[in-house]
Every structure is written in structure tokens, then in C-alpha cells.
Amino acid sequence: MKKLGSYRLAVVGVAALVFTLGLAGLGPKVAQAGPDKEPVPFQQSFSCGIQNIGDPVQHCVSESYTVPAGKQLVVEYVSGVAVSTENMAATLWLGEVTHRLALGNLGQWYQWTNARTVSQPMLGFANAGAVVKIEFSLDKALSGPVIQSAVIECVVSGHLVPAPAH
Secondary structure (H helix, E strand, C coil): CHHHHHHHHHHHHHHHHHHHHHHHCCCCCCCCCCHHHCCEEEEEEEEEEEECCCCCEEEEECCCEECCCCEEEEEEEEEEEEECCCCEEEEEEECCEEEEECCEEEEEECCEEEEEEEEEEEEEEEECCCEEEEEEEEEHHHHCCCCCEEEEEEEEEEEEEECCCC
């Protein structure tokens, strides 16, 4: 019985210490749940087009999205279609970091004879203030005929999460 009383006293003492430290804010930090801590689904369309410009190497840059303050964008998937000639490239900009998008052969698609598809799982990050955009380029000198127009349309999917603490 004497041991049981000692255990009770020890448990009460530890509980009192934990309670006191918790009130003083010195205890372990526990992440608080709430709307500002939850990932927010992100899905944004990006597109741009090239119209018969005289330069041998042509490119366009889509409209952009700026990651809001206090958030980080986690990109998980990019999908879309690009139409023009054989020699085209697409790049996803996440701030200063670029990711080359793989363009798979789609063949004939509506009036376009050379269509490419983008279907790419990925893991990319853009911190608060970073500008997200798509750049589309092609090389007329390599492709031969004069290009009438070229277009890319992509959807970037992922989540906005709270910015990591530094």
C-alpha cells in the first residue's frame, strides 16, 4: 500500500508540473488545427499563343499567378495540350525555378496536324510571392514552314499550404 501511495503522489506531482508548464507556455508545442492550417486545393489554367511572328525562335508567356503571403504552393500535376509544329517546348516557372514539361505526341487533333499533350505528375514548390507561369516556345528554323499560330493550354493542380517557418 505504501508503494501505491508513492505512485499516486508522483503522478499528481507530474500532472501538476505539466499543467503549470502548459499555462506558462513552456510545454511542448502542439500544432493547432483550423482553417488557416489546412491545405487549400489549387487549380489554375494557363495559356498563351504565338501568332506568325518573324523571329526564327518564337515564344510566349502565359498570364501569371502570384503565391499569396503566408502560403506555399505545392504543385502535384500539370495537364494540357499544345498545338503547332514538331519542335516545341513548354516550361513551368515556379518563381525562379523552371520545370520542363514533357510533351507527348497526340497526332491529329481537330485542325492541328501536330498536337502534343501534357500529362505530368510532379512535385514542385513555390514560396509566397513567387510568380507561377507557363512559357511555350518553338523553333521555326528547325521546323521549316512558316508557322501561322501555336497555342498551349495547361492546368496546374496542387495545394496551397501554410508557408514553412524559417
